[in-house]
Amino acid sequence: MNAPEFVHVTYLAHGKPGTDWQKKAQGIAVGLTVGSWTDLPEARKESMQKHLGHVVAAEEIGGGADGQSAALLTIAYPTINFTPDVPALLTSVFGKLSMDGQIRLLDLQLPERFRQQFPGPKYGIDGIRQQLGVQDRPLLMSIFKSVIGYDIDALAEAFYQQALGGVDLVKDDEIFFDETYAPFEQRIEACRKAVERASEQTGKHTLYAANLTGPVTEIFDKAKRAVDAGASALLLNVLTYGYDVLHRLAADRAITVPIMAHPALAGAMYPSAQYGIAAPVLLGKLMRAAGADFVLYPSAYGSVALERAETLKIASALREEQSGVHRSFPVPSAGIHPGLVPFLYEDLGNDQIINAGGGIHGHPQGAAAGGRAFGAAIEAVVAGRTLTEAAETSEELRTALTLWGNPSTR
């Protein structure tokens, strides 16, 4: 019989000055596990002991919002109370509790044996690098932009232009549901052909992450059809579909491509100081456990920004060593242009994806030039050169820096 394991969950709670935080924490530990404890007969306590939650810490901290008292509460929940899946986990530790006053889920530690029952990424950073044959630099990804209403031919041509610029991956826009103009499998086949066409010129391979949408009852079959049609990756709006869809896709051996998690809807949960779920849990730990090979999240530098410290914690959750679990690629996103590459590289080094939409498509010389401008920027930072130096030999990068700026020189 194995020793009992506990999921440790840390909450930030706000309340009236003078709140008895130890009592509050105790109420959570009992209320979300066995329900009540002091009223139980002694015989019953014995058999229920293993289901009981424990208070690990309940410390008042300074800086509560609106003059309130704030506290960090850490509760240990026995893993035998739930099944190893995110719906069970979140429902237990932040289901009813999320509605009970000012409380925010700040951190969550999954113990070893419990975590091993989650799939984790199927390929992870190493597997994807192997597929692409690219080891010692950040990867470059381009986002299909403004695709609503485009037909297969127009998409294939746009794909070809992106691939020609040397990007390692192209991803669908997450709001691309259009199966009238550009049916899913036809789109995948057309993009696969565009990869081959570009590859003849560039000698490089490009992965295509197709947006997996539609009824949850059909999505697993659809993923397999995508693989059969030659898809090289799948994009999933994990938070609108639920983490368990990601989990079951990752656990399915027939789905032989990496899965990219889009953070759509995450902003409904992470930005408040008093409520919700912290981004490193929402987009870091849970995404990796449930099986995301790549996770997009707002970078600290672009148009849709997240605090730098939070982005570093997300990346750390995705990449830290965990025995037997592949590492996920962090994909800091939104408003990325070549001038921002030095900041991203300084923060995360090689094991990340540089991801751009407008920063590639909006290049004055077109999407292929946009990709090459990024390629020159990436090559420069890896070699320890400045973008200004690199721009001397790359006209595309020079144009990009002129248009969007080169803030690392400031």
Added chain:
Amino acid sequence: MNAPEFVHVTYLAHGKPGTDWQKKAQGIAVGLTVGSWTDLPEARKESMQKHLGHVVAAEEIGGGADGQSAALLTIAYPTINFTPDVPALLTSVFGKLSMDGQIRLLDLQLPERFRQQFPGPKYGIDGIRQQLGVQDRPLLMSIFKSVIGYDIDALAEAFYQQALGGVDLVKDDEIFFDETYAPFEQRIEACRKAVERASEQTGKHTLYAANLTGPVTEIFDKAKRAVDAGASALLLNVLTYGYDVLHRLAADRAITVPIMAHPALAGAMYPSAQYGIAAPVLLGKLMRAAGADFVLYPSAYGSVALERAETLKIASALREEQSGVHRSFPVPSAGIHPGLVPFLYEDLGNDQIINAGGGIHGHPQGAAAGGRAFGAAIEAVVAGRTLTEAAETSEELRTALTLWGNPSTR
């Protein structure tokens, strides 16, 4: 060809004083639909016109948080841009946007033809009343409490006691995942027998909403097995599984029982004034469209409270007349005891579920007496009598009012 339809979405946005809200709204309307507009060639504009979002309103309002400017922005999104499911809808109208500054999804209007492609409740208020043969009073529901670690026999006995008290429904606790001690189908069969046993004494029928859990890949089959085993309702943690799971359960004709939506995790999204999704959308409109026959939400009066105005909006979204769509039962919950029944009745009248856990199980004379105390309270308010009057002829109610209070007399 049908006239184009639009989903109207209203956001509450905060920003620096002097923000150009018309421009911000225009950016959303274009950015979340066709991506860019002014740069498009004229010929392309013609074919893309039908995909373009429109600004319906962008009005600065007073009372912005932290001295900021606040505005209500209403955008009309063409329904042809997305498929008729909640993941597509939410990803489109609040996916990336949720992360783009201080923005909150406040309201959402689904146009007629688009809404008709959602399942809506399979039975709704009228269908459930017909199953129970109860027309002219609020229904009474009891929550299985402290069930973790209980075996089938203990659960069946607890069920029997609850049914004996005259409750119309019993629901599982939403944190009940335990299939070791109390396997799903055995639990359903044992509770079905307990219903029959109690019914011989009370002459009443009791529905049992079993918590539907486990892998999303198996949940639809599991729901059908539950029906075969004699389940009379299913409980689903909709927000941790995703609305589409509810949608497909509701749309599946083989699942011939009503579905109860639990609000677990909703507090990660609705409480902030600047971020997230308003409760009437999250727990009202989207739950009904996706097919919830019953929706639990925090009442304005109990231990886990929501503002009264918000609870009324949720109930209104669940019950307002919509052609061809059944009405859903509102289930104001958390910390409900008999003394609160007059408030709930004043707010919502007959078409609601009075739902109690501790208020039934914590009754000094046991769960059956706890149910009878509620029954007496409900009978009283429907007849226009006070609880104090009713307590004269109900010892159980008298005990409950003494223990938990009778605030309507204040």
